[in-house]
């Protein structure tokens with residue numbers, strides 16, 4: 001049977017029916033899309049659709065042409081408006097400058113944020129600082145060539161000077177690596193100005209364990225965010241407590257900030273021993289000096305890295321995290 005052309009009314013009725021279905025085959029037909037191609041930015045993912053922000057600031061729920069694969073918060077795209085209000089179809093992904101991702105349970109790649117220029121590792125005082133987690137994010141940041149800062153959060157929970165001493169001791173290797181540490185508390189409005197100036201004009205992502213206080217920091221940085229989260233959850237049908245998908249926000253003083261879901265354990269992409277060594281900059285002065293050129297810095301004789309630890313030139317904790325990563329990558 002020959003294909004019949006639909007009347008506008010029929011097409012509209014059909015598109016209403018289709019709006020609950022999200023497969024590529026159910027995308028609005030070409031005739032229902034505006035021919036004008038526009039630029040937009042992915043705000044968040046939900047189901048198989050994404051919420052994008054158009055250049056004028058309006059948000060659109062968009063389907064994605066299948067050949068594009070998945071999109072991440074921060075991606076820049078070309079899209080066309082659909083017939084239904086505030087809907088559209090993404091037809092093109094613009095070049096991704098950077099992508100932070102992590103391996104998922106089944107070995108698939110889970111995208112965290114795209115086009116980022118800074119990673120904010122949120123480390124809470126309570127339940128405690130986990131240097132291994134910091135090192136894992138530092139490695140991931142090195143892998144994609146993006147600088148990091150450490151956001152020492154919930155400092156309202158520090159009561160005694162001794163507690164500060166213990167914290168400083170844990171953080172000393174990062175101070176020595178010239179990584180900026182920003183103490184913050186969204187409860188006590190502490191360090192937020194400093195954080196805001198670090199994030200200004202960057203596209204940053206906040207990462208860290210679940211409950212580290214990432215979303216609370218974003219709430220504190222963006223005064224009318226409560227309202228915007230309401231708008232977002234209305235548009236996506238998602239709740240707004242534990243973060244389940246990365247979401248991009250615009251900072252009032254400039255810059256884009258991506259909130260990401262907390263993880264129990266973060267893993268960078270697996271890499272070789274010699275690559276991993278390069279990401280530990282505190283090992284740098286000693287690399288290539290061990291007796292064996294494939295020295296894993298564990299049991300080998302004449303290992304310059306273990307000597308450096310004995311001489312307190314490198315922290316033992318850093319070598320431990322290095323070994324744990326190496327073991328994970330090779331098992």
Ligand SMILES: Nc1nc2c(ncn2[C@@H]2O[C@H](COP(=O)(O)OP(=O)(O)OP(=O)(O)O)[C@@H](O)[C@H]2O)c(=O)[nH]1
Pocket residue numbers: 153154155156157184185186187188208209210211212213214215216217241242243244260261262263
């Ligand atoms: N004491 C203290 N508690 C805080 C602070 N910021 C957040 N919290 C608490 O920490 C808990 C987790 O905060 P969230 O902001 O939801 O943490 P998150 O990192 O976004 O967590 P996920 O979305 O699960 O990754 C909440 O109970 C907050 O009330 C702070 O500055 N000080």
Ligand SMILES: [Mg+2]
Pocket residue numbers: 214215216241242243259260261262
């Ligand atoms: Mg959150």
Ligand SMILES: [Zn+2]
Pocket residue numbers: 290295296297298300302303304305306
């Ligand atoms: Zn060695």
